[in-house]
Amino acid sequence: xxxxxxxxxxxxxxxxxxxxxxxxxxxxxxxxxxxxxxxxxxxxxxxxxxxxxxxxxxxxxxxxxxxxxxxxxxxxxxxxxxxxxxxxxxxxxxxxxxxxxxxxxxxxxxxxxxxxxxxxxxxxxxxxxxxxxxxxxxxxxxxxxxxxxxxxxxxxxxxxxxxxxxxxxxxxxxxxxxxxxxxxxxxxxxxxxxxxxxxxxxxxxxxxxxxxxxxxxxxxxxxxxxxxxxxxxxxxxxxxxxxxxxxxxxxxxxxxxxxxxxxxxxxxxxxxxxxxxxxxxxxxxxxxxxxxxxxxxxxxxxxxxxxxxxxxxxxxxxxxxxxxxxxxxxxxxxxxxxxxxxxxxxxxxxxxxxxxxxxxxxxxxxxxxxxxxxxxxxxxxxxxxxxxxxxxxxxxxxxxxxxxxxxxxxxxxxxxxxxxxxxxxxxxxxxxxxxxxxxxxxxxxxxxxxxxxxxxxxxxxxxxxxxxxxxxxxxxxxxxxxxxxxxxxxxxxxxxxxxxxxxxxxxxxxxxxxxxxxxxxxxxxxxxxxxxxxxxxxxxxxxxxxxxxxxxxxxxxxxxxxxxxxxxxxxxxxxxxxxxx
Ligand code: OXD
Ligand code: MN
Numbered sequence: 001x002x003x004x005x006x007x008x009x010x011x012x013x014x015x016x017x018x019x020x021x022x023x024x025x026x027x028x029x030x031x032x033x034x035x036x037x038x039x040x041x042x043x044x045x046x047x048x049x050x051x052x053x054x055x056x057x058x059x060x061x062x063x064x065x066x067x068x069x070x071x072x073x074x075x076x077x078x079x080x081x082x083x084x085x086x087x088x089x090x091x092x093x094x095x096x097x098x099x100x101x102x103x104x105x106x107x108x109x110x111x112x113x114x115x116x117x118x119x120x121x122x123x124x125x126x127x128x129x130x131x132x133x134x135x136x137x138x139x140x141x142x143x144x145x146x147x148x149x150x151x152x153x154x155x156x157x158x159x160x161x162x163x164x165x166x167x168x169x170x171x172x173x174x175x176x177x178x179x180x181x182x183x184x185x186x187x188x189x190x191x192x193x194x195x196x197x198x199x200x201x202x203x204x205x206x207x208x209x210x211x212x213x214x215x216x217x218x219x220x221x222x223x224x225x226x227x228x229x230x231x232x233x234x235x236x237x238x239x240x241x242x243x244x245x246x247x248x249x250x251x252x253x254x255x256x257x258x259x260x261x262x263x264x265x266x267x268x269x270x271x272x273x274x275x276x277x278x279x280x281x282x283x284x285x286x287x288x289x290x291x292x293x294x295x296x297x298x299x300x301x302x303x304x305x306x307x308x309x310x311x312x313x314x315x316x317x318x319x320x321x322x323x324x325x326x327x328x329x330x331x332x333x334x335x336x337x338x339x340x341x342x343x344x345x346x347x348x349x350x351x352x353x354x355x356x357x358x359x360x361x362x363x364x365x366x367x368x369x370x371x372x373x374x375x376x377x378x379x380x381x382x383x384x385x386x387x388x389x390x391x392x393x394x395x396x397x398x399x400x401x402x403x404x405x406x407x408x409x410x411x412x413x414x415x416x417x418x419x420x421x422x423x424x425x426x427x428x429x430x431x432x433x434x435x436x437x438x439x440x441x442x443x444x445x446x447x448x449x450x451x452x453x454x455x456x457x458x459x460x461x462x463x464x465x466x467x468x469x470x471x472x473x474x475x476x477x478x479x480x481x482x483x484x485x486x487x488x489x490x491x492x493x494x495x496x497x498x499x500x501x502x503x504x505x506x507x508x509x510x511x512x513x514x515x516x517x518x519x520x521x522x523x524x525x526x527x528x529x530x531x532x533x534x535x536x537x538x539x540x541x542x543x544x545x546x547x548x549x550x551x552x553x554x555x556x557x558x559x560x561x562x563x564x565x566x567x568x569x570x571x572x573x574x575x576x577x578x579x580x581x
Contacts, residue, residue, distance in 0.1 A: 021114035029152020051331035057319040070200040086451030118156035119149040121293035126385035132166040147296035168204030186216035212449035228278040236267030245394035249429030264529035271379035286466035289387040315374040326361035335362035364428035397424030407517035412463035415472025417573035453565030515580035
């Protein structure tokens, strides 16, 4: 196979001349192709077959132990000036970056096959979808891209029709962290990733294309590319509201997207459109419409169990690729949280007999890759070319202290301020220290493809496009008491908070004014049958003025750090709230 698109043919040629693969394979997405890839990866040891009775079509991949998470310090935005990338990104001049990667890609695919993967982010016939081509020497990447994107022949056909595509070049290189780079050239529509096989670094359609490159174009073209789940909540009367929610990595986006209503919320249904990324456009009717550019989930396994996310457990029993989970003696995947006790005879994620003194059985950032069609709560509206209408945008983070369970912004501009000031404890999804509170505006700190402050200005501009935009909220499921116990039960019970949010969007739902925003009045949240005492509830909804003053001062300093680029409107919001406090 090859292509009638001259630019694509020339680029593939150029890459082959540089990387010197033994073979070039154009990925068509067929089942025969998948079967052959699986045969080869089983033979090479890249995949281990799981128990075919309990987990048909499912495999375990053990990555290099130094390659288990996104490496933000090795991720660069390569714009002509450093200012365009902004100080929350790592920047490298395009010439320097090209020179570095050129030497690393030189001959990197010798004795390997080079796979050319045409893919579409979004429903294949959506006007909001975008095409890309990833070239990789990793069969694991090809098999993951099959689940995470719409790829193969239909994607190539769209590229040949439209001509335009984002280029992504990936090689495992030698997996040496000292020779690992994830480079983004937004002005060249190009991504180069070398030295890592980890999802966020290697499945280039996801963070690299659908967030970093797409966010850059979204600003030019007047839409939003966001690190957000999309979920529909259907009430007992059969009306569905969709919300989009941004949380930093490993804060439960997948769980919220697949929420199962608890017994007390009978009659409600939850429909999953996406668990990680939303592309949102203002439609002709003035509402915001969102598509999920992805076709699968690359979810965090630990903590996923029948009591926390039964839909996820149910969707992982076939046709799933697991990465860095533990293995039971009868060939089933296992991770902390799947069951209370670790089964006897477990093999840990490194392939050693599990011993509790030796760390976790599954890596804390171990993952599953699965097609979204396997999710019992999958929403067929995910395939609508025009997307789904969004009623509310929700920001959140992991905040053990201070931040209430939920509050609503006064208006769009205040909502942008709320998004810009999101902070959260770091997790195992990125390499580095875990549990440190850092600012993660709109949960986009690791994913914004240009200057973060210009991104805020773009968000503010979007506010002028319509008076029917979603209302903006902030939630915090992670408040802890003095004994470090979670104060809010979370998971399915979060539906109670989503219902208040939807009530607010419909123009009812009790709320009281506070300097930081609107919080539910007594009785406005449905607490029936909930095991949280009233003192705890009061604390979860309280606004601690002294604590918020220092938070606002910190946010002010943070905003100032972006110099002239920081929109005046955000500084004014900061002053307004400080005065009110
Ligand atoms: C992810 C992440 O994998 O945000 O989605 O790290
Ligand atoms: Mn994510």
